[in-house]
Amino acid sequence: MKEQEVTRYVKRTQKDYSMSFKLQIVQEVERGQLSVSDAAKKYDIQCRKTVVNWLKKFGNFDWDNQTLHNMPKSPEQRVMELEVQVKLLEKQKALLEQQAFVADKKAIIFDMMIDIAEKEYQIDIRKNSSPEQSIILEKNKNKQ
Structure with a gap:
């Protein structure tokens, strides 16, 4: 055995x-x-x-x-970190650009809606005076 x-x-x-x-x-x-x-x-x-x-x-x-303490990163590590950071910033930039595009389109649509409402109802929706001035104007109209 x-x-x-x-x-x-x-x-x-x-x-x-x-x-x-x-x-x-x-x-x-x-x-x-x-x-x-x-x-x-x-x-x-x-x-x-x-x-x-x-x-x-x-x-x-x-x-x-x-x-x-005294533990510097190798150039390869630093390059990899920077590449990751660049990718993250590129994603953030793309997201912000998309949000800005959507916000611009919304502003244009809202502007068009106000224009249509002003024409249809023949009222001045956009007022150049502040709310405090409009209250004073209404009081003056009521006094006359």
């Missing part, structure tokens, strides 16, 4: 990893060479949370304030 090899699961702790190993992984993740999950898989780290803890302890990212 062949002997069966039994692979035994060995639980590791963070103390099992050397400081240089931890720093190497942190640098690779911060440079964008690996994601947290990829680093855990590549270096056979049991949990991605371990890598995240190393990033919190030894990385350049300020996890308390959620701000970047």
